[in-house]
Amino acid sequence: LAQLYGPLNMLGYIYRSVNQSLVDTEKLLKLLSQPTEVNDKPGAPDLLVEDGEIEFQNVTFSYDGRSTALNGVSFKVPKRSSVALVGESGSGKSTILRLLYRFYDLKEGEGRILIDGKDIRDVTQASLRRAIGVVPQDPVLFNSSIGYNIGYGKFGASSEEIEAAAQAAQMHERIVTFPDGYETKVGERGIRLSGGEKQRVAIARTLLKNPPILLLDEATSALDTSTEKDIQKALQLLVEGRSSLSIAHRLSTIASADLILVLKDGQIVEQGSHTELLAKNGLFASMWADQVSATEDAASVKRDVVTG
Numbered sequence: 001l002a003q004l005y006g007p008l009n010m011l012g013y014i015y016r017s018v019n020q021s022l023v024d025t026e027k028l029l030k031l032l033s034q035p036t037e038v039n040d041k042p043g044a045p046d047l048l049v050e051d052g053e054i055e056f057q058n059v060t061f062s063y064d065g066r067s068t069a070l071n072g073v074s075f076k077v078p079k080r081s082s083v084a085l086v087g088e089s090g091s092g093k094s095t096i097l098r099l100l101y102r103f104y105d106l107k108e109g110e111g112r113i114l115i116d117g118k119d120i121r122d123v124t125q126a127s128l129r130r131a132i133g134v135v136p137q138d139p140v141l142f143n144s145s146i147g148y149n150i151g152y153g154k155f156g157a158s159s160e161e162i163e164a165a166a167q168a169a170q171m172h173e174r175i176v177t178f179p180d181g182y183e184t185k186v187g188e189r190g191i192r193l194s195g196g197e198k199q200r201v202a203i204a205r206t207l208l209k210n211p212p213i214l215l216l217d218e219a220t221s222a223l224d225t226s227t228e229k230d231i232q233k234a235l236q237l238l239v240e241g242r243s244s245l246s247i248a249h250r251l252s253t254i255a256s257a258d259l260i261l262v263l264k265d266g267q268i269v270e271q272g273s274h275t276e277l278l279a280k281n282g283l284f285a286s287m288w289a290d291q292v293s294a295t296e297d298a299a300s301v302k303r304d305v306v307t308g
């Protein structure tokens, strides 16, 4: 998902540049609403989400017309269930999320992506994106107050709603330690937040947005145990009752996913629950064994340092 926000990162860059000439956030919002390379069909209706069921039907995709990023990918995210994507770097996890968010449209013969049975190419991009909440690995924060950054999830959110979302995202206790509480400026010209804190701001923002569908990209960098626990707790609340697709880098965090899809070279090579996949003794089981031994090595190094 690092590149799901490719275009947004670019806008972030533009924002930072224009920000230096003191242009305010309103301008950024206008920039963000500029059409990207995907265009709506004339007269396309808005997407109406009832169940939030997602389906990929035989999706094949290439960024450059030469190498294949996805090759015949088919799966379903049944309504209100959680599906996790795992696989080595470059296996196609982020591409799945980018296509669902319509950063690119599939062409004839490249398969279809449906939400509640509706092809996402046939509805407006704006309505699609309203229905989807995204929690990226490294959320972009506006150079504004922490309250604004959370409230951005819902137009006209009251301060009570903002605080309730921050509570649910395990961020309130931290915010009240800031010099001006919810009015404290964050971002480049204010308090700098850690990766884990930024992710909790994004979770609070998404809780306020209250979308039926969620795309999540778990942080790759190791977080300390208490931050990790806070994030897991916040994510659990967020995921409940919604259809979600998450990219998992640390396999331990997806044991509770309803379905795990294992990707390799743009194809789904295994799928099932955590227990089913371990029993298969295939790619997932070997990735799991690698991570467990890496964690044990790290723990024994730590023990040696402490005791040695």
Ligand code: ATP
Pocket: 001, 002, 003, 063, 064, 068, 069, 087, 088, 089, 090, 091, 092, 093, 094, 095, 096
């Ligand atoms: P990671 O865990 O490193 O984020 P990933 O599983 O999410 O990897 P993708 O980003 O979906 O993998 O990439 C799938 C394939 O598509 C890779 O071969 C990658 O090099 C290629 N790819 C990704 N983004 C682009 C792009 N913007 N232009 C060209 N090729 C790309």
